[in-house]
Amino acid sequence: MADFARWGTAITWAAGYNKNAFMDALNENSQRQVGEVLQSDMIADAIKRLLSTRDSWQGSPMRLLDRLTGLMGDAARGVGRPKTPNHLSRRLNALITPMRAVGIEIEMGRSTTGRVVSLRKTK
Secondary structure, eight states: OHHHHHHHHHHHHHTTSOTTHHHHHHHHHHHHHHHHHHHTOHHHHHHHHHTTSOSEEEEOHHHHHHHHHHHHGGGGGSTTOOOSHHHHHHHHHHHHHHHHHTTEEEEEEEETTEEEEEEEEOO
């Protein structure tokens, strides 16, 4: 990716554009893609709703699944929603980077009582 950015910046500058024009366009496109991914994901939407009234949440994947299912409403009955804690954990792993870009940190780990998911606002 670094070579791509280096070449893109050099070509943009050689074509007479601002030296930062390529990186600005690349960053804008990346942000747009993150927005589209999050907008179309029912889990991401439910996490944003959960954290709209608090700064953090922590608990087991099963507790989170129950909480998010309640927040999803009718969408919770639809196709594509996670039905098990393991499926939710896989979906959360896929959302770690996009959610970080909008200021939500997802961390998963273990405690003495089992698996733990932590959600936290960073912005």
